[in-house]
Amino acid sequence: MTRKHFLADVKEASEKGIPNVISISRGDDDGDVNFCFLHDSTEPIEIGLLALDVSEYPSGNNFMIFTKSEGAPKAVNEALERLMTSSTGARLPDLISSISTKLQMLLSTGSRKSPISLDEEDEDDEMEDAEEDESEDEGEDDSGFSDEEEEDFPDEPIAFLNGNAVSIPTSRLTSKAAAQLNRRIRADLRTIRLLGHRIGIISGMKAESHSGILSISIQATKLGLSEEAMQAWDIEPHQYLTLLIRYSDGYKTYEALIAEPAKNSGIDFRVGVCNSYKPSVAAAFSAFSDSNKVGDKASNNDGSDLQERNGGFFNIFISSSLNEFINTKMISMLKIRHATGLGWENAKKFLDEREGRPLEENADLYSDNDYSDKDTIKGHTSQFSANDHLTDNESGSFSFPLLAAQFALMYLVRCTEFCLVCHDKITGGFEALKPYVCEKPLCLYQYMSLGFGPSVEHEIETQPYIVDLLLNFCYASASGARIREYPTGMSLSVPSAVVGLAGYIVPQDFAPAPAVVAKPINDRRDREFKVKYNSEACEFTFEEMPEILNPPVRRGDWVRILLGPGPDTVVQALHSRVEDVTLMPIVKLSQPILPKPQSSTYQIPVTGHTPTDKPTNMIAARMSIYNRNFDEMSPLEKCNTIVMLLETLPTIQELREYIDRQSRTEEPNLRKWTERISPAALGLLRWVIASNRSCLVQVDKCPGQIDSVLADAKIRPDQKVSQIGENWMQFRFAQGSPDKEERFLNALKEQQASLDPKYPTIFAFHGSGLQNWHSIIRHGLDFKETLNGRAYGHGVYHAQDQTISCQYSNVRSLLGSWPGSQLKILAVMSINEIINCPKQFVSSNPFLVVQHIDWIQCRYLLVQIEGQVIPTPASTREIQSEIEQDPKYTARASNKKPIGVPYCAASVSRAFRNDDIGSSSPCKKLKGISSLNGTEYVSEAEDIEDIKFLVSDDEDEVGILSSGSKNLEASKTDFVPGSLDQSKLPMLGPPAYATPSATMRLNRELKAILKVQNSTPLHELGWYINENLVDNIYQWIIELHSFESTLPLAKDLKESGQNSVVIEIRFGKEFPHSPPFVRVVKPRFLPFMSGGGGHVTAGGALCMELLTNSGWSAVSSIESVLLQVRLALMSMDPKPARLESKSPQHQGEYGTQEAMAAFIRACNMHGWEIPKDFQDFAAPGPGQF
Structure with missing residues (x-):
C-alpha cells in the first residue's frame, strides 16, 4: 500500500466511532496522527502516533506511540511503550482500537480505595493488586465510599476551552462521609487563609466534586523582595504569586496522600502570577491544558482586555522549571518528610539517593547518611518564605494545599540558591539575581536546549530591546570572528557552511590567530543536490530522480536553496521548510526566507552576477538540508553559520507581533511558528538569551517605542546617569554575571586596607568595537588581545572623559548591526566601576590602565543608535540619590560636566563600605518592603463566594454532623x-x-x-x-x-x-x-x-x-x-x-x-x-x- 491508503485509514478511523476516543486528526508531520482518549478516572489524555515509514504502510511500517499530555499517568506511558513493539504491520483503525481497549482495562482497575500504584512499584504488581481490588466486595468501605447508594451526586462536566464538555461520573460517597470530607476541606482552606494566603475556589472543591481547581496566592510585596529582584523576575509589586492546584480524582487529604503512591495522586500544579488574587475560570483551565488539546481552539476573544489582564494567569521566568519540580517531586519529598522528619532540602537529597527503591528499603541508607544540616534561609525578611506547616503546626492535622503553597513559595523566593534543572543546592558566595544551573553538563544542556532556562517568548515580550541588544552583540561578534564561546552541545542541525556569499564568509584579517581556513567546496558536494527552483510555486524539482523508498527530504525538514549558475558562484540564498514530499521529485516549500545582511565595509566579489530580489522561474540551484551537526564545524564555519541563522530570524517587531497574537488564545511558543523559524535558529536565539547571566535594565525610551507600552517595558528612568547626551541610549547592569560580581566583591575585601572608606570605587568610560561586547557582558573586560595598541602598558584602558572613549567605540563590525534590529546600533561604550587603588594601576594618567580584571565591573551600557533617542518622560518614581565621586578621579560626560551615577549602580561597593567586612555577601534579592520606595499596594478585596466557602458547612451537612455532636x-x-x-x-x-x-x-x-x-x-x-x-x-x-x-x-x-x-x-x-x-x-x-x-x-x-x-x-x-x-x-x-x-x-x-x-x-x-x-x-x- 501507499501513503494514499494511510490517509484513507486516518479518515476511516476518525469516522469509525472508537469507544473512549475523540478528535482523531493528522498532525504537523507526514505520518503524524493525534487523538484524545477519555476515561472517567483521569483527565483527557492526548496520544500521538507517528508512522515511521508511510511508504511501506501497513506491512512494512511500525509506529511510535506516545502521550502529549503533561499529566498523563506513568502507567499509561509504560503501556503505550509496550504497545509499540506490536505495532508493526498494524492498520491505523485497529491500532487505535487496541490502544483504547488496553487503556480502558488499565485505568478501570483502579479505585479511590486502592488506586493503581504509579510510584516505584513494578507494573505487574500494580495490575495484580488492581485485579484483586476488582474481586473485593462492592459494599461500603472504611473510607465511606459506596457503590450501592443511588442518591448520590449529579455527574460533573469537564469544561474545555472551546466551551464543550464531557460528562464524567463522580465517586460515590455516603452522606456522612461527604459531610466529613466537606468539613475537612474547609478546615484545610481556613488554615491557609489564617496564615495570610488568599484562597480562590475556581471550580469544584466539594466532597461530591470529581475534579476541582484551587488557587492559593500572596501579594508580591509581602515576600520582602528587592526592587532589583522583582524587576529581574518581571514581577510587579501589586501582582499575586499564585499556585493553582487541580484535583482530577476528588479532594485528597494529607493523610490520604501519604498513604498512597505519590504518582497516583491525581493532583497537578501550576505556578504563575495574577493581577488579581485569583485567575478567571477560563485562565485557570487554560493553565492546565495546551491549545487545541481537546476540541477546537477558541475562535474569538469576547472578553475585554481589562478583564483578560485582571483575570489572567501568567507564567513567570521560572514557571517551567518549578512546575516540573513540584509536579514530579514534591509529594514524594513530602512522604519522606513525614517518615523521617527531614526538611525540604534534605528530603530532596534523600529522594535522589534512594534511586527508586521503596522507602522501607532505605532505612539503612537514612541511618548511614548525615542529614543533620537543617534547611537554610539566607537573609529572608519575609515570614511567608520561612514558614513550614509540617513543623510549625501543633494540632497534628495538616493541610496539604498549604504545604504545597509553602513548598512552591520557598523554592520561588530562593530560586537563585538552587539549580533550575536538578534543583540541587548551588554553592557560591555571591547570590545572583536570576537563577541558573549547577556545574553538571546535563543540567546545562537541558537549560539551554529543553526550555528549562528563561522563556524566549517572555523575554521578547517584556524586554524586546534588551533581546535586540543581545542579538546585535552576537551578530557583530560572529561576523567579526570575535566570539569566544559557541552554542555547542545543543545538537543544532544546520546546513553546510557557504564560501563566496556576502555575509557568510569572514576575511582572514578579522579571524583570530591562528587563522582558520574554510573547507574546500568539494568536501560538501555530497551534502548538496542539484535542483530546479520555482519561485512562484515555492517548490523545487530534483534534477536526478531520488529513491522513492528513501527520499532525501521529509516533511518538516529545513533546507537552504542556493541560486546561481555554477557551483562556485552564488547569487542568493533562500531558506524554507519542506511542506509536502508526496509528489516526488517535486518538493513543496513554505514561503522562503531571504536573509538580507547589512552592507559591510568588506565586499566579496561575485563575478558576473548581481543579487536579485525576484529570481525567475525554474532557476538552477543547489539544495542543502539542515542536517549537519553544528558541533562538528570549524570555528570559522561556526561563525558563518551563526551569522546565517541570525539573518533568518524575524525582526524583533515581527517576533513581538506573533507572540502577541498567539498569547490571545494560548501560551506563546515560537516553536509553533514552524514555517518561519527553523529549529536551529530558535535554538540559537535561546542560547543567546540564556547564556547571558547579566541582568540588564532599560532606562531610556527607544525610538518608535510608543507610550502605551512603556509600562510593560519596565523602563526605569530614575536610574539614568545624568549629564549623558541624548544621543546615547542607556542600559543599566542591575547585576553583572554572578561569578564576576563575586570576584569583584572579593577584590574589594582584599584591598580594604588600601581603600578610601569614602570613595572605595571610582567610575570611568571604556569604549570598544561592537564585535567585542558579546563576550564583555558575559565574562567582563580583559586584555587578551591587542587591538588598538598599548602605549601605556598592558591592561584594560579607561578614560574619565567620555569624548576619548567615543573614539574607540566607533569601530564598526564587518556586517554592521543585526538586520532584524530596531535599535540599529552604531557604537557602544560602558561606564565601569573600578576599585579605587590608582597607585596600583599600570597607569593612571592620561588613561586608567587596570591590569586586574577582577577590579572592574560594568555598571552601564551607553548605546548609540540610528536616529535620536527620545527623551524619556518624567518618572513618577522618586529620583535616586547620586554617588559622590572621588574629586581626584571624576568621570565627566562629553559636556565636561561630572556624571551623576545613581546609588543603585554601586550598591555592592557601598554596602561593602558600610557593612561589616566579615559578614556574608550583600543580598540584593531580599529586602524589606521599604525597598519599594514606600509605595503602599492595597490588597484586593476577596470575592464573597470564596469567603462563604470558608464558613460553616451547608445546613444538611451540619445536621448530619450535629447528630454526633456529643462526640x-x-x-x-x-x-x-x-x-x-x-x-x-x-x-x-x-x-x-x-x-x-x-x-x-x-x-x-x-x-x-x-x-x-x-x-x-x-x-x-x-x-x-x-x-x-x-x-x-x-x-x-x-x-x-x-x-x-x-x-x-x-x-x-x-x-x-x-x-x-x-x-x-x-x-x-x-x-x-x-x-x-x-x-x-x-x-x-x-x-x-x-x-x-x-x-x-x-x-x-x-x-x-x-x-x-x-x-x-x-x-x-x-x-x-x-x-x-x-x-x-x-x-x-x-x-x-x-x-x-x-x-x-x-x-x-x-x-x-x-x-x-x-x-x-x-x-x-x-x-x-x-x-x-x-x-x-x-x-x-x-x-x-
Whole structure:
C-alpha cells in the first residue's frame, strides 16, 4: 500500500466511532496522527502516533506511540511503550482500537480505595493488586465510599476551552462521609487563609466534586523582595504569586496522600502570577491544558482586555522549571518528610539517593547518611518564605494545599540558591539575581536546549530591546570572528557552511590567530543536490530522480536553496521548510526566507552576477538540508553559520507581533511558528538569551517605542546617569554575571586596607568595537588581545572623559548591526566601576590602565543608535540619590560636566563600605518592603463566594454532623465560654431606628450563627457569642479566641492574663444593604504609628474595606464577617497586632466615640465610602451613649 491508503485509514478511523476516543486528526508531520482518549478516572489524555515509514504502510511500517499530555499517568506511558513493539504491520483503525481497549482495562482497575500504584512499584504488581481490588466486595468501605447508594451526586462536566464538555461520573460517597470530607476541606482552606494566603475556589472543591481547581496566592510585596529582584523576575509589586492546584480524582487529604503512591495522586500544579488574587475560570483551565488539546481552539476573544489582564494567569521566568519540580517531586519529598522528619532540602537529597527503591528499603541508607544540616534561609525578611506547616503546626492535622503553597513559595523566593534543572543546592558566595544551573553538563544542556532556562517568548515580550541588544552583540561578534564561546552541545542541525556569499564568509584579517581556513567546496558536494527552483510555486524539482523508498527530504525538514549558475558562484540564498514530499521529485516549500545582511565595509566579489530580489522561474540551484551537526564545524564555519541563522530570524517587531497574537488564545511558543523559524535558529536565539547571566535594565525610551507600552517595558528612568547626551541610549547592569560580581566583591575585601572608606570605587568610560561586547557582558573586560595598541602598558584602558572613549567605540563590525534590529546600533561604550587603588594601576594618567580584571565591573551600557533617542518622560518614581565621586578621579560626560551615577549602580561597593567586612555577601534579592520606595499596594478585596466557602458547612451537612455532636473532639483551647463579665460591657437597649426587615434578617443571622457554634469545636471556630447577652438584636458582643500560639497577639494575650479579644458589632436600619459597625471593646491594641498592626485603628475600629459601602455586599453573612475580622487581627502584614500593655492591671477599653472617629479617618485616608446611616451608631436609642 501507499501513503494514499494511510490517509484513507486516518479518515476511516476518525469516522469509525472508537469507544473512549475523540478528535482523531493528522498532525504537523507526514505520518503524524493525534487523538484524545477519555476515561472517567483521569483527565483527557492526548496520544500521538507517528508512522515511521508511510511508504511501506501497513506491512512494512511500525509506529511510535506516545502521550502529549503533561499529566498523563506513568502507567499509561509504560503501556503505550509496550504497545509499540506490536505495532508493526498494524492498520491505523485497529491500532487505535487496541490502544483504547488496553487503556480502558488499565485505568478501570483502579479505585479511590486502592488506586493503581504509579510510584516505584513494578507494573505487574500494580495490575495484580488492581485485579484483586476488582474481586473485593462492592459494599461500603472504611473510607465511606459506596457503590450501592443511588442518591448520590449529579455527574460533573469537564469544561474545555472551546466551551464543550464531557460528562464524567463522580465517586460515590455516603452522606456522612461527604459531610466529613466537606468539613475537612474547609478546615484545610481556613488554615491557609489564617496564615495570610488568599484562597480562590475556581471550580469544584466539594466532597461530591470529581475534579476541582484551587488557587492559593500572596501579594508580591509581602515576600520582602528587592526592587532589583522583582524587576529581574518581571514581577510587579501589586501582582499575586499564585499556585493553582487541580484535583482530577476528588479532594485528597494529607493523610490520604501519604498513604498512597505519590504518582497516583491525581493532583497537578501550576505556578504563575495574577493581577488579581485569583485567575478567571477560563485562565485557570487554560493553565492546565495546551491549545487545541481537546476540541477546537477558541475562535474569538469576547472578553475585554481589562478583564483578560485582571483575570489572567501568567507564567513567570521560572514557571517551567518549578512546575516540573513540584509536579514530579514534591509529594514524594513530602512522604519522606513525614517518615523521617527531614526538611525540604534534605528530603530532596534523600529522594535522589534512594534511586527508586521503596522507602522501607532505605532505612539503612537514612541511618548511614548525615542529614543533620537543617534547611537554610539566607537573609529572608519575609515570614511567608520561612514558614513550614509540617513543623510549625501543633494540632497534628495538616493541610496539604498549604504545604504545597509553602513548598512552591520557598523554592520561588530562593530560586537563585538552587539549580533550575536538578534543583540541587548551588554553592557560591555571591547570590545572583536570576537563577541558573549547577556545574553538571546535563543540567546545562537541558537549560539551554529543553526550555528549562528563561522563556524566549517572555523575554521578547517584556524586554524586546534588551533581546535586540543581545542579538546585535552576537551578530557583530560572529561576523567579526570575535566570539569566544559557541552554542555547542545543543545538537543544532544546520546546513553546510557557504564560501563566496556576502555575509557568510569572514576575511582572514578579522579571524583570530591562528587563522582558520574554510573547507574546500568539494568536501560538501555530497551534502548538496542539484535542483530546479520555482519561485512562484515555492517548490523545487530534483534534477536526478531520488529513491522513492528513501527520499532525501521529509516533511518538516529545513533546507537552504542556493541560486546561481555554477557551483562556485552564488547569487542568493533562500531558506524554507519542506511542506509536502508526496509528489516526488517535486518538493513543496513554505514561503522562503531571504536573509538580507547589512552592507559591510568588506565586499566579496561575485563575478558576473548581481543579487536579485525576484529570481525567475525554474532557476538552477543547489539544495542543502539542515542536517549537519553544528558541533562538528570549524570555528570559522561556526561563525558563518551563526551569522546565517541570525539573518533568518524575524525582526524583533515581527517576533513581538506573533507572540502577541498567539498569547490571545494560548501560551506563546515560537516553536509553533514552524514555517518561519527553523529549529536551529530558535535554538540559537535561546542560547543567546540564556547564556547571558547579566541582568540588564532599560532606562531610556527607544525610538518608535510608543507610550502605551512603556509600562510593560519596565523602563526605569530614575536610574539614568545624568549629564549623558541624548544621543546615547542607556542600559543599566542591575547585576553583572554572578561569578564576576563575586570576584569583584572579593577584590574589594582584599584591598580594604588600601581603600578610601569614602570613595572605595571610582567610575570611568571604556569604549570598544561592537564585535567585542558579546563576550564583555558575559565574562567582563580583559586584555587578551591587542587591538588598538598599548602605549601605556598592558591592561584594560579607561578614560574619565567620555569624548576619548567615543573614539574607540566607533569601530564598526564587518556586517554592521543585526538586520532584524530596531535599535540599529552604531557604537557602544560602558561606564565601569573600578576599585579605587590608582597607585596600583599600570597607569593612571592620561588613561586608567587596570591590569586586574577582577577590579572592574560594568555598571552601564551607553548605546548609540540610528536616529535620536527620545527623551524619556518624567518618572513618577522618586529620583535616586547620586554617588559622590572621588574629586581626584571624576568621570565627566562629553559636556565636561561630572556624571551623576545613581546609588543603585554601586550598591555592592557601598554596602561593602558600610557593612561589616566579615559578614556574608550583600543580598540584593531580599529586602524589606521599604525597598519599594514606600509605595503602599492595597490588597484586593476577596470575592464573597470564596469567603462563604470558608464558613460553616451547608445546613444538611451540619445536621448530619450535629447528630454526633456529643462526640465532638475535646476543646483544645484555654478559652472558657460564658466567663465574660456583663457588667463591664456597653450594653444597649433597642435602637429607635429599628425596622421589621432588619430585625427579621438579624434574627435569621443569629439563629444560623448559633447553630454553627453549637456544632463546631471552639478551637476550630475561633469565636464565641453568648446568646444570653443578646438582649438587643442590633448589638452583638463576640469574643475572638484560640489564636495561633506562635502569633505575637496570642503571646501578648497570654502574658496579660486574657484569653479573648472582645468586639462589638452594631447593626443599622439599612442592614443588610449597609455594613455593620465593628470595633474592639477590649483590650487596647498598640497603634499602627507605634508599631502595631492587625488592622485595628487607634480608636479600636476595624480598618477594613469590607465594613464600608465600598466593599460591603448584601449577601455577606455575619459568619463570614467574623472570619475576616479574625483573619485581619491575625495578619502579619504589614505588622502583627500587639497589645498596648501586657500588664494584667493596665488593660484599657475603647470608647464608642473614639472608635467612630478613627473609622471615619481611615475611610477618608483610603478613599472608602462611609455608610450613610453611620452616625446612627452614636445614638442607638434614648438614653444610650
